[in-house]
Amino acid sequence: MATDTSRLPVASGRVAEIREVALSLFARRGYHATSMKDIGDALGIRAPSLYNHFESKQQILVEVMRGTMEQLLRDHIDALASTDDVVEQLRRATEAHVRYHARFRDEIQVGNIEIRALEEPERSRIVLLRREYSDSWEALILRGVGRSVFRVSSPRLTAWAILEMGIGVARWFDPAGEMSETLLAYHYGDMALRLVGIAHAPAASVSAVE
Amino acid sequence: MATDTSRLPVASGRVAEIREVALSLFARRGYHATSMKDIGDALGIRAPSLYNHFESKQQILVEVMRGTMEQLLRDHIDALASTDDVVEQLRRATEAHVRYHARFRDEIQVGNIEIRALEEPERSRIVLLRREYSDSWEALILRGVGRSVFRVSSPRLTAWAILEMGIGVARWFDPAGEMSETLLAYHYGDMALRLVGIAHAPAASVSAVE
């Protein structure tokens, strides 16, 4: 439960260092406001030396963004596969979503904001993965509605509301703050249940029919 | 109900044109990815001519962002002042929030993303207004909890969840799409009520005690 979702394969050392520094700068200032010199300075090397590890600034962005959506989708699928109870699926998927957004704040911020700075075909690839993710959420809500376990007026809006409130976490969560990532996930899990019309359900109050 | 929340005072013509074009470009590409030449091109004039109307690129950003938070706060205060019923306050505040985010999508996007490109003291001024806004939301939830009308496990998280799900609207809402802004606002109003523990309340099912 501590650090289950690993980052990308921890590459050759310098490459990983560059990616990490760039991620931090892109998140704080933005891709276009970050120069190769900025990245080099943060590592104590000259800007041209970066080209020994990356072909271009754009390729650094690609590497920074690669893997984020894939990992999010993997955690999501695990949450769904862990139970047939649609209530529990919703809770676990929400917890996974919130945990991910609390833990990988920079990745999420850069992923969301700098997608517009990403060139094709990488950009379309990520847009597609996102679409896949939100579609799966909508399907989950629809499944719960179909089993008469959820009651919502718009499955799509409900799915987006849950997604968006989780994305917000990446903007303000402070891992050094009073609230732990785990407690945060529980709270959001409960809120998601409320959004589908389950007033105050403790963990196993509704069991799946299947 | 159609266009109640007006934009900024419609300034001298060219100034307003520049602001509008810049808003659109900043929203689509970002502040740092937009050059003065880009703005000029969109208006059919040369970049240096822009300096007859604005002192700097930064000042254009300031003018683009100015007023957004103020108007949002005004609509919010109106919603709160319109009734003493805390349930109705929550519903109307949510509707106002969502309407604003559906209508002024570019303003919201630029306001949220490019605040990091904004120089002091303007930046702190806007951060303060935002703080004011979210504080008012938390106070609203607390009021409902105090009157035993709302039931939440964390007033602050609930406030943020409502705010964030509304902010998401600015990212995907399509005014030319099937769902109207008004219907959207209703749906989100209902979802906000659910988040505070009011399962499926039609407009006046709970009346305030005061």
Added chain:
DNA sequence: CCTACCGATCGGTAGG
């Protein structure tokens, strides 16, 4: 509103 022009900085290459 324009042209002409400024110094600074950009991403990136050459060549070692």
Added chain:
DNA sequence: CCTACCGATCGGTAGG
């Protein structure tokens, strides 16, 4: 990993 350097573009000014 470095220095030296490239053309392009940046925000902005001068001067009319």
